[in-house]
Amino acid sequence: MIFFRAATHSRNLALAAVTSVLLAGCNDSAKQAQAPAAPPPSVTVAKVTSESVRQSAQFVGQIAAVDQVDLVARVSGFLEKKAVPDGSQVKKDALLFTIEKAQYEAELSKAKADLASAKANAGLQSANERRDRDLLDKGHISQANYDATLAQKQQAEASVQAAESSLQQAELNLSYTDISAPFPGQIGKTTYSVGEVVGPSTDPLAKLIRLSPVYVNFSVSESQYLNAVKTHGINPADISPDESPDISLILPNGTPYDEKGKIVYIDNQVDATTGTISFRGQFDNKDIRLLAGTYVTVVLEAPESETALLVPQAAIQRDQQGAFALAISADKKVEQKYVELGQQIETNFVVTKGLKEGDEVIVEGLQKVRPGVEVDPVLASKPAEQS
Known part of the structure; x- marks a missing residue:
């Protein structure tokens, strides 16, 4: 009799435990059904705008002297005199060296x-x-x-x-015992001291370089050349200082050079080894800031401004297929749009294909979204950096 009561008590406890678990599960389901849906993520967007810009292209160039000469002794003898210190700027016909007479x-x-x-x-x-x-x-x-x-x-x-x-x-x-400057310029370091024997078979006494004007040599690929002919109006047959489009320079420290130059030469053939065409510009270099051998960025600008679509640089991403932007559709969903880009203008890119004026592209919050997701777009009040 005692055994029967104990078994009944155990069954009652088990039923009570199962009932508690089921009730708890029902309560959790009810709470989840009553919870509100998460709001769409907020992102900052900017509009694609149409503006008047002057197209340009950039190339790596190197400054070269218009004239430079190795000063060689044409007769043999003792070097009797150095008329000017090393590094001096000299005028044409200035006496530089004298050999014993x-x-x-x-x-x-x-x-x-x-x-x-x-x-x-x-x-x-x-x-x-x-x-x-x-x-x-x-x-x-x-x-x-x-x-x-x-x-x-x-x-x-x-x-x-x-x-x-x-x-x-x-x-x-x-x-020939008097060696003079054939043109105005700056003399470099002298190779020999006074009293040493010099002559036609010895090394040059020094190098003389004309400081102003200077050349800038740069190479352009075949496709860039064709674009330059179309966009910048460059025709090799018409190149002259009066007809050439302006070119400008960006110095190695990133500052623009405040003097404009002209294209004075375009090669008549493509270099088969590099697939490029040689260009040469010329600058007056009145302030003598451009030194031979310096690498610079050559900027070639179109003669006239034209209307172009601009997209913020912060909106552009890249994958294996190329550049793309995340745009907002009419129903506020994210769309991935691949684009073709032109030149960079300050914090914007010129976009030539893939977007149209008025399109909204995400510039902040890119890490929170993916294509097809609904978002809450907020128009940027100023250009934003990519997040």
């Missing part, structure tokens, strides 16, 4: 004496020729004797010409 002054004096002697001998032989010609006419000498006298006269005249050439060479050699 004594040897060449002596050679010049000898050449003058040799010429005087040759002229004296030529005068004597000319007189002999006139005398023998008269004797020949009178029958007092043979033709052979006259011919010998005539040959001596002609030989003496040739000696005069040789002496004159030697004199000219001696004068040239003496002039």
Whole structure:
């Protein structure tokens, strides 16, 4: 009898436990059914705008001197004088170096004496020729004797010409002892010290570079070249300083150079190894800031402004298929739109395909959404950085 009561009590406890679990599950389901749905995520959007812009393209260029020359000694001798310090800016025809002159002054004096002697001998032989010609006419000498006298006269005249050439060479050699600047510019570091022997077979004495104007050399791919012909109105046949479109530079420290330049040369063929065409611009370089060898960014601008669509840089993302933006549809859902981009203008990109004016693109909150998700768009009050 006691056993029966204990078993009944155990069954009652088990039923009570199961009932409690089921009731708890029903309560949780009811609470979940009554909970409100989460609101759509808030994102910041900006509109694609249409603005007037001047298209441009950028290329890597290098500054080059219009004129540069290695100053080489054309005669041998001791370096007697350095007329200007290394690094000096000099004018055209300014004296730079002097080679010892004594040897060449002596050679010049000898050449003058040799010429005087040759002229004296030529005068004597000319007189002999006139005398023998008269004797020949009178029958007092043979033709052979006259011919010998005539040959001596002609030989003496040739000696005069040789002496004159030697004199000219001696004068040239003496002039070569003074080395002057062939154009205005800046002289570099001198290779030799005063007292060392220099000559045509030794290294250059120094390098002289013209500082103003300067060239900027850059290369353009075939496709960029065709775009330049179309967009910038560049025609190699018409290139001249008066007709060329303006080009500008961005210096290595990122600052724009405040002087405009012109395209002065376009190569007449494509480099087969690189697939590029060589361009050359020229700048006056009045402030002497552009030094030969400096790498710069060359900016080629279109001659006129045109209307283009602009999308904020913060809205652009990229994957394996290319650049895209997350746009907002009419029902406030996210759409992934692949785009084709043009040049970057400050914090915007020119978009040539994939978006239209007035489209809203997400610029903040990109990490919270994916295509097809409904969002709460908030129009940006100012350009936003990509989050």
